Amino acid sequence: MSTTYDAIDLIRAKRDGGRLTAQQIHWLISAYTAGRVAEEQMSALAMAILLRGMDREEISQWTAAMIDSGERMDFSSLKHDDGTRRLTADKHSTGGVGDKITLPLAPLVASFGVPVPQLSGRGLGHTGGTLDKLESIPGWRAELSGTEILRQLDEVGAVICAAGAQLAPADKKLYALRDVTGTVESIPLIASSIMSKKIAEGTDSLVLDVKVGTGAFMKTPEDAAELARTMVALGTDASVKTTALITEMNTPLGRTAGNALEVQESLEVLAGGGPADVVHLTVELARHMLAAAGRPDADPEEHLANGRAMDTWRAMIRAQGGDPEAALPQPKHTHTVTAAVGxxxxxxxxxxxxxxxxxxxxGRARREDPVQAEAGVYMHVKPGDAVVAGAPLVTLHTQEEQRIPRALEALESAIDVDEEGGAFVAEPLIHATVTAEDL
Incomplete structure (x- = not known):
């Protein structure tokens, strides 16, 4: 018979700087998921965790308890021709602006025979959602059954789809609570939220893209490094080979931020072109994913150049009901901002x-809000580029012209121009790499 605890005792223990035992944590998450721990009690505990923190063992047990609240996916039936297991690789980004990397990355890695089960989410606030972007493609569907996911991984090698409701349901409940109680910033709760879903997903290896900068959730290098180390530790403790890259997000990735706009840019990358920063990050993440899955010899750039990554993309889109040849939706209204000075x-x-x-x-302000496939920003220039007065800086895309003035307000002081035309030194795109050996 399992032990029952009093939620108030656990709140007090954490409030006063104590640590929770594995048994207490597993009871708490199970009872909260079942509705036996009240929302106000979990709110108080979440705030205590935000203020007092958790050690590695606590976070590991918290994550394990959230995984245990639902189902786990199992890809062990995926086999090579010789009967050996095919190791899966996945990637997760903490979210940024113009971060369309998953779109070219999943088919690129899969084109080398490494299955990529990419369970993704929707956008909230200023960061875009992978599923919203892909839904710009006519016919494409995000919702797949477990059987469909497994079949597509076996036949195509890559799947990008919505996570099922039964993966870490405790996280879904706690995520909504954190959003309204001022506890979103807690690194133990951020890390366990991300990793509970990724570990439950059943991947053998995981590469994390931890963004840092104005457009990221983590604003400082110190916070980004702490989150990266915490998530790598959680993956390692769960026997998932985990690596984290800490990457730049003071400047948007690529030249597009939106939905259909980002799909178009991803297609350029898959065709062997595209912006240098998007290509560089895609290739570096692919190298880490391929190495973790036993393919350190693979050269991702080769499959961008020879069309194999594009072939896998088309097969992946078709398998989910999409038409890879269909024209992407175009905006009804555009507005171009030009440079006042050179x-x-x-x-x-x-x-x-x-x-x-x-x-x-x-994007959306609430999870139930609709999004426009056509809306977004196209950046004609990026830091380091030279401009002349009157040259286009950005073009705004939308279906509703009345949205343009407020978008322009957001951009009022967003772009700086050095009239002296001095040399510009860019921040490195990849700041650091964190592995289990670094813990």
């Missing part, structure tokens, strides 16, 4: 661009 672009604020895209209709 010089060198020295700053393009990622948060401001993300908010502008959101206000144009590319």
């Amino acid at each position: 010089g060198t672009i020295t700053r393009m604020d990622a948060l401001a661009v993300g908010i502008a895209a959101w206000r144009l209709g590319a």
